[in-house]
Amino acid sequence: MPMGASDSKSLRTSGQVDGNPAEFEYTRNGELQLLSYRFADSDRVETLQREDIIALLPVHAQFPDDYSILYVVPPDNASARKIPLFQSMIATRLPEHFIHDFSPSGSSCWRLRSDRDGNKGRPNLHVVISTLSGAGLALDLFYNVVKNVLSYTGLQESRDYVVHCTQSERTITELTTSVFLPRANEGNAQAIVLLSGDGGVVDVVNALLGGRRSNQYVRPSIALLPLGTGNALAHSLDITADNTLGLATMIKGAHQPLPLFKATFSPGARMLVHEGSRQERLQFDAGGVSAIYGAVVCSWGFHAGLVADSDTAEYRKFGAERFQMAAKEALFPADGSEPHRYKAMVSLLRRSSERTSKEEWQTLDREEHMYVLATLVSSLEKGFTISPASKPLDGKLRLVHFGPMPSDEVMRIMGQAYQGGHHVDEEAVGYEDVDGVRVDFGGREENARWRRICVDGKIILVEPDGWVEVRKVENGAVDIVCMP
Numbered sequence: 298m299p300m301g302a303s304d305s306k307s308l309r310t311s312g313q314v315d316g317n318p319a320e321f322e323y324t325r326n327g328e329l330q331l332l333s334y335r336f337a338d339s340d341r342v343e344t345l346q347r348e349d350i351i352a353l354l355p356v357h358a359q360f361p362d363d364y365s366i367l368y369v370v371p372p373d374n375a376s377a378r379k380i381p382l383f384q385s386m387i388a389t390r391l392p393e394h395f396i397h398d399f400s401p402s403g404s405s406c407w408r409l410r411s412d413r414d415g416n417k418g419r420p421n422l423h424v425v426i427s428t429l430s431g432a433g434l435a436l437d438l439f440y441n442v443v444k445n446v447l448s449y450t451g452l453q454e455s456r457d458y459v460v461h462c463t464q465s466e467r468t469i470t471e472l473t474t475s476v477f478l479p480r481a482n483e484g485n486a487q488a489i490v491l492l493s494g495d496g497g498v499v500d501v502v503n504a505l506l507g508g509r510r511s512n513q514y515v516r517p518s519i520a521l522l523p524l525g526t527g528n529a530l531a532h533s534l535d536i537t538a539d540n541t542l543g544l545a546t547m548i549k550g551a552h553q554p555l556p557l558f559k560a561t562f563s564p565g566a567r568m569l570v571h572e573g574s575r576q577e578r579l580q581f582d583a584g585g586v587s588a589i590y591g592a593v594v595c596s597w598g599f600h601a602g603l604v605a606d607s608d609t610a611e612y613r614k615f616g617a618e619r620f621q622m623a624a625k626e627a628l629f630p631a632d633g634s635e636p637h638r639y640k641a642m643v644s645l646l647r648r649s650s651e652r653t654s655k656e657e658w659q660t661l662d663r664e665e666h667m668y669v670l671a672t673l674v675s676s677l678e679k680g681f682t683i684s685p686a687s688k689p690l691d692g693k694l695r696l697v698h699f700g701p702m703p704s705d706e707v708m709r710i711m712g713q714a715y716q717g718g719h720h721v722d723e724e725a726v727g728y729e730d731v732d733g734v735r736v737d738f739g740g741r742e743e744n745a746r747w748r749r750i751c752v753d754g755k756i757i758l759v760e761p762d763g764w765v766e767v768r769k770v771e772n773g774a775v776d777i778v779c780m781p
């Protein structure tokens with residue numbers, strides 16, 4: 298029977314909550330999905346809303362009417378608690394529609410259990426805790442919430458999954474190179490519960506694509522629990538559309554290939570690390586060219602500058618606010634000068650047709666720029682819709698660009714990005730679907746500050762006559778779990 302909200306009979310049932318008689322009522326009305334239950338003995342009414350529910354799991358085959366409802370109580374301003382509180386209850390004889398809406402379905406349930414056997418006895422489910430991501434809450438979330446959720450699905454630490462905590466900024470890369478890549482090459486299906494921001498995903502992707510891949514390579518699946526600062530991927534994939542910090546998606550979602558881009562650089566390009574105080578060489582691709590892969594954004598100009606300037610311990614304390622603080626400083630320099638006019642030649646790649654795959658590079662008319670940003674996602678942080686046309690996992694690379702303009706005008710235009718992405722409707726803003734973008738400095742910028750490129754939060758400094766080129770990648774490296 299198709300589940301229609303008009304079938305009111307199955308929206309009300311008499312049952313039990315933790316063994317106490319109760320009347321259930323399930324309300325479904327557009328976005329609103331609410332379960333209320335009235336206890337028979339006291340008339341007390343409690344409610345549970347969709348945003349707080351992680352999942353509904355059967356208790357035992359012998360008790361088909363019993364379900365565990367896993368849910369969270371989000372942190373509120375009144376308490377010192379910064380992470381959601383995990384809660385569960387046993388509900389007996391729930392409304393059918395509620396069971397339908399909140400149970401992991403056979404086809405969409407993520408393969409948490411799939412690799413318990415047949416892989417030399419070692420679990421291929423990994424939990425990676427990036428301890429310093431965002432506000433540093435990942436460890437707390439794992440031990441107080443995630444571990445409980447996994448145990449309700451029947452999974453135990455050591456027996457069924459391995460926990461890895463980051464010790465340094467290299468931990469995720471090393472783990473990927475030593476464990477995930479060799480096992481993927483042996484044909485193992487691996488699942489990674491990743492408690493981090495976008496940086497953790499990018500580290501996994503780069504380490505996977507930086508090594509050799511065999512013919513048996515199986516893309517690991519990442520369930521992202523967004524604990525970073527910007528969490529662009531999670532916002533763009535609707536993983537943050539509820540209060541469960543990715544747990545509802547982890548349990549009920551399905552895995553799909555994560556679209557990627559590749560940024561290649563001229564030989565003198567270097568990664569800036571430790572707040573820009575040190576430089577490291579980039580990894581090389583199979584053709585010996587310096588390359589980084591990304592899933593979110595590659596930018597030059599105003600955006601790259603504010604990400605780089607705000608990547609300090611001091612700024613990080615302010616969370617996502619740091620980007621707006623750095624933006625104001627860049628637009629209204631203390632000495633009262635105008636914001637910088639970024640100089641380079643910018644070209645866009647468009648394939649002339651899908652069939653011929655003939656490449657056509659088209660150079661932008663202006664040689665001075667303010668904003669040049671290519672992205673695979675819609676939002677760079679909560680509420681900041683940089684590319685409103687982007688749909689989750691659509692694999693389209695979109696370029697947002699504009700030339701120099703007065704600071705107030707930049708503020709006004711970027712403010713529109715916080716109003717649903719209306720900046721792209723402005724005449725001064727270019728917004729297009731591209732296959733690639735290239736920035737050639739050609740000696741136009743002497744000061745290194747204006748030659749910084751941002752790839753998913755990492756900052757790469759290009760030499761004065763260097764270049765960067767971004768292209769979509771055809772074959773992905775990982776799957777990501779999101780709601781179907």
Ligand SMILES: Nc1ncnc2c1ncn2[C@@H]1O[C@H](COP(=O)(O)OP(=O)(O)OP(=O)(O)O)[C@@H](O)[C@H]1O
Binds near residue numbers: 430431432463493
């Ligand atoms: N124990 C640690 N010691 C040093 N560096 C760490 C440690 N744990 C994580 N890191 C580093 O901290 C950074 C966190 O990046 P991540 O992207 O996960 O979070 P974020 O930058 O706060 O979020 P977002 O990228 O979503 O804005 C990464 O560079 C990671 O390597």
